[in-house]
Amino acid sequence: MLSAEMLASAIRLAVPVIITAVGAIYSERSGVINIGLEGMMIAGCFTGAAVAFYAGPYAGILAAVAAGAFFALIHAVASVHFRVDQIVSGVAINILAYGVVRFSSLSIFKMATTTPHVDCLPKVTIPGLAAVPWLEPLVSKVSPLIFLAFLLIPFTAWVMNRTVFGLRLRSVGEHPLAAETLGVNVYLMKYCGVLISGALAGLSGAYLSIEHTQMYVEGMTQGLGFIALAAMIFGNWMPLGAMWAGLLFGFAQALSLRVVTEAVPYQFIKMVPYILTIVVLAGFVRRSRAPAAVGVPYERGEAA
Amino acid sequence: MTNTTPVLQLQGITKRFPGVVANDRVTFDVGAGEIHAVVGENGAGKSTLMKIVTGLYPPDEGCIIFKGRPVAFRSPGQAIAAGIGIVHQHFMLVDAFTVAENVILGAEPARLGVIDPKTSVRQVSELCDRFGLKVDPAARVEDISVGEQQRVEILKVLYRGAEVIILDEPTAVLVPQEVEELFEHLMALKGQGKTVIFISHKLDEVLRVADVITVLRQGRVVGTVPAAEVTRERLAEMMVGRPVLFDLKRGPAAPGGVVLSVEGLTSVNGSRAVLDDLSLEVRAGEIYGLAGVEGNGQTELAEAIMGLRPVTGGRVTLLGEDVTNLSTGEVRRRRVAYIPEDRHRRGLVLPMTVWENVILGVHRSPEFSRGGRLLFRSILSSTEEAVRRFDVRLASVLAPAQTLSGGNQQKLILAREFRGDPGFILASQPTRGLDIGATEFVRQELLNARDRGAAVLLISADLEEVLSISDRIGVIYNGHIQAEFGRDEADPRTLGAYMTGARTARREGGSVAS
Numbered sequence: 001m002l003s004a005e006m007l008a009s010a011i012r013l014a015v016p017v018i019i020t021a022v023g024a025i026y027s028e029r030s031g032v033i034n035i036g037l038e039g040m041m042i043a044g045c046f047t048g049a050a051v052a053f054y055a056g057p058y059a060g061i062l063a064a065v066a067a068g069a070f071f072a073l074i075h076a077v078a079s080v081h082f083r084v085d086q087i088v089s090g091v092a093i094n095i096l097a098y099g100v101v102r103f104s105s106l107s108i109f110k111m112a113t114t115t116p117h118v119d120c121l122p123k124v125t126i127p128g129l130a131a132v133p134w135l136e137p138l139v140s141k142v143s144p145l146i147f148l149a150f151l152l153i154p155f156t157a158w159v160m161n162r163t164v165f166g167l168r169l170r171s172v173g174e175h176p177l178a179a180e181t182l183g184v185n186v187y188l189m190k191y192c193g194v195l196i197s198g199a200l201a202g203l204s205g206a207y208l209s210i211e212h213t214q215m216y217v218e219g220m221t222q223g224l225g226f227i228a229l230a231a232m233i234f235g236n237w238m239p240l241g242a243m244w245a246g247l248l249f250g251f252a253q254a255l256s257l258r259v260v261t262e263a264v265p266y267q268f269i270k271m272v273p274y275i276l277t278i279v280v281l282a283g284f285v286r287r288s289r290a291p292a293a294v295g296v297p298y299e300r301g302e303a304a
Numbered sequence: 305m306t307n308t309t310p311v312l313q314l315q316g317i318t319k320r321f322p323g324v325v326a327n328d329r330v331t332f333d334v335g336a337g338e339i340h341a342v343v344g345e346n347g348a349g350k351s352t353l354m355k356i357v358t359g360l361y362p363p364d365e366g367c368i369i370f371k372g373r374p375v376a377f378r379s380p381g382q383a384i385a386a387g388i389g390i391v392h393q394h395f396m397l398v399d400a401f402t403v404a405e406n407v408i409l410g411a412e413p414a415r416l417g418v419i420d421p422k423t424s425v426r427q428v429s430e431l432c433d434r435f436g437l438k439v440d441p442a443a444r445v446e447d448i449s450v451g452e453q454q455r456v457e458i459l460k461v462l463y464r465g466a467e468v469i470i471l472d473e474p475t476a477v478l479v480p481q482e483v484e485e486l487f488e489h490l491m492a493l494k495g496q497g498k499t500v501i502f503i504s505h506k507l508d509e510v511l512r513v514a515d516v517i518t519v520l521r522q523g524r525v526v527g528t529v530p531a532a533e534v535t536r537e538r539l540a541e542m543m544v545g546r547p548v549l550f551d552l553k554r555g556p557a558a559p560g561g562v563v564l565s566v567e568g569l570t571s572v573n574g575s576r577a578v579l580d581d582l583s584l585e586v587r588a589g590e591i592y593g594l595a596g597v598e599g600n601g602q603t604e605l606a607e608a609i610m611g612l613r614p615v616t617g618g619r620v621t622l623l624g625e626d627v628t629n630l631s632t633g634e635v636r637r638r639r640v641a642y643i644p645e646d647r648h649r650r651g652l653v654l655p656m657t658v659w660e661n662v663i664l665g666v667h668r669s670p671e672f673s674r675g676g677r678l679l680f681r682s683i684l685s686s687t688e689e690a691v692r693r694f695d696v697r698l699a700s701v702l703a704p705a706q707t708l709s710g711g712n713q714q715k716l717i718l719a720r721e722f723r724g725d726p727g728f729i730l731a732s733q734p735t736r737g738l739d740i741g742a743t744e745f746v747r748q749e750l751l752n753a754r755d756r757g758a759a760v761l762l763i764s765a766d767l768e769e770v771l772s773i774s775d776r777i778g779v780i781y782n783g784h785i786q787a788e789f790g791r792d793e794a795d796p797r798t799l800g801a802y803m804t805g806a807r808t809a810r811r812e813g814g815s816v817a818s
């Protein structure tokens with residue numbers, strides 16, 4: 001069961017969760033809960049596929065990133081600037097994105113739920129490694145976005161721990177007033193955090209529609225935005241943790257795709273990865289530690 | 305008044321909040337290189353004034369002159385850039401960050417946005433050495449003591465090159481030893497040419513370190529005087545507006561039977577014993593003062609008695625009944641009053657209203673509810689009465705508890721806990737952070753309760769408090785009672801020696817005098 005094909009499949013399924021979860025880290029570390037990730041992924045999926053259809057996959061991916069960031073901007077304006085409850089704003093983004101996408105799909109392609117087939121990015125093969133038989137499915141003809149997803153892990157860890165930007169971003173999520181009194185621009189950092197999370201959610205959507213399925217299909221995100229949020233929490237707000245959580249989910253899903261049995265209805269088998277992910281990771285969540293001020297709206301000049 | 309030139313001049317600063325003038329035409333000068341104390345009761349407007357000076361609030365009127373030039377900072381960032389830094393009453397530290405990260409935040413030593421952790425740790429430890437502030441730059445803030453956290457705040461200000469350093473009530477959170485260290489640091493800062501503005505309402509401290517003292521009352525400057533020319537009594541009178549009695553009404557104790565008995569209590573935290581074979585007895589009609597440097601098991605003892613912490617060995621007996629490891633509710637039902645050390649976290653639910661806080665825990669009593677329905681008329685009249693009896697100053701019993709000042713919050717807790725004449729009172733740091741008036745009030749209430757026959761266990765880091773109202777005194781060190789004294793046998797030097805572990809004593813049965 002634990003073949004290289006299986007592993008490759010698990011990774012392919014884990015990638016959207018990992019990219020979105022890493023994005024969520026930026027938002028949460030700045031103190032903003034982004035429950036609108038699902039909507040931002042939907043926006044990325046559709047925009048990516050639609051633009052790829054007319055202008056090719058590269059433009060599609062860029063457009064998807066922009067679309068995710070656009071919806072994130074709405075979330076940021078509402079929750080950071082106007083201090084709307086972050087959960088409410090996020091839920092609104094999910095509903096809004098769904099509606100906008102359906103409407104756009106109808107008006108552009110005269111189809112509510114799908115786009116036509118699109119081209120994906122050229123697949124990558126790592127020359128030397130592909131010769132090793134056991135590794136072959138993992139390193140030959142894979143989407144370049146998979147490599148990008150795994151590069152995001154150390155990169156994000158580095159940004160958070162080694163850069164001025166990361167330090168300030170984290171300080172804003174922990175103790176915004178302290179940060180502000182030291183001259184950190186709290187709003188700016190929160191905007192950055194939310195926008196980065198939206199951009200990555202959009203990228204993750206593009207991966208789904210352009211790279212994975214090569215078309216947009218309504219409902220293709222399947223709640224992955226929420227799973228990503230869970231993975232980020234289980235991963236203790238750290239990229240490496242989010243990666244393992246994402247891989248666990250991908251693995252469970254890959255497994256469920258291979259279970260074919262008459263005895264259990266297919267819908268139940270599809271549920272298993274979600275339930276398994278939650279149950280297995282719930283064991284870890286007790287040790288996790290959220291940014292101290294996450295979810296709390298910050299008002300400038302609100303002195304202690 | 306001073307022979308130095310003023311570095312900071314406040315001229316006619318006025319600040320109004322809805323319903324209150326926090327600062328009313330405040331005018332005084334701070335001389336360069338001096339330690340200038342600003343004293344006043346809680347609510348006198350000290351913090352507001354300092355927030356104006358450091359750009360957190362704009363003044364409604366008046367101007368600030370810094371080094372001869374008028375300034376109007378619009379943010380604390382601008383103030384610190386100009387050379388005025390503040391250590392707030394409530395620390396502004398990121399608990400999850402290291403000391404060094406907290407210090408450099410906002411002014412990071414970086415190349416192209418990349419921080420070199422080694423450089424920042426080195427810079428911070430150099431700063432520590434230069435000003436004699438001992439703290440580990442690589443330690444996480446949540447793991448260090450309150451005294452060390454304060455040093456981190458001072459380091460933050462020094463790191464940014466401040467010339468004027470403001471400390472808002474810096475001693476409120478410190479134990480006596482830490483206060484000593486802080487004063488040494490302040491002297492060192494002064495020695496290096498820095499100007500220190502020191503906010504306090506503790507007059508002994510102010511008289512010890514300050515060169516010049518400005519007294520605020522109800523937002524106005526009552527006077528600015530050299531510390532050498534003023535007495536504690538005179539300062540207190542300026543501050544409160546009437547002569548202050550420093551002696552409490554305190555009759556002789558008439559101890560009765562044992563109410564609380566703690567025998568061989570042991571409790572572990574991880575692998576460390578936080579309570580180590582601890583035994584003590586408190587009798588009806590006496591105040592047993594537990595002295596000790598914080599972190600020696602006082603918190604854990606209170607928690608163990610109140611059923612908030614599991615006990616691994618020994619017994620707690622209340623009026624002959626074993627209450628070891630009972631739930632808090634079961635302990636409290638035995639006429640126990642508990643004044644927790646952290647009134648914000650454990651004493652009150654701050655966002656809830658005053659009346660809700662007053663009935664909290666007794667909301668099920670037939671007086672207040674019937675069949676799950678709250679009886680508002682009875683609750684409100686009972687709350688009004690409690691508020692009146694304990695002189696809680698508030699706008700409305702319908703207001704959230706967080707709108708009350710610290711002293712009034714503490715009185716509110718007393719109002720709740722002293723209902724129905726408790727037989728045993730556990731008072732943990734009951735006057736921490738309170739002003740003279742409220743402190744006097746709380747101590748007098750404890751004495752009154754003792755005169756009514758209550759057994760009082762007073763846990764306090766304030767040695768003066770322990771000495772002034774206790775009938776017997778025990779010293780806790782490393783989770784163990786090292787020595788016990790009768791009221792007249794104890795003196796600060798001896799207690800101090802046991803508190804720091806310089807002396808340890810066996811304790812066999814009766815009290816060990818020294």
Ligand SMILES: Nc1ncnc2c1ncn2[C@@H]1O[C@H](COP(=O)(O)OP(=O)(O)O)[C@@H](O)[C@H]1O
Nearest residue numbers: 321324326344345346347348349350351352353
């Ligand atoms: N942000 C605020 N909003 C409204 N009232 C305030 C605010 N800050 C302080 N006050 C009021 O101003 C007065 C002075 O408060 P403060 O400066 O904190 O006094 P102190 O520091 O001397 O104890 C108090 O009556 C307080 O309730």
Ligand SMILES: [Mg+2]
Nearest residue numbers: 350351393473
């Ligand atoms: Mg104050």
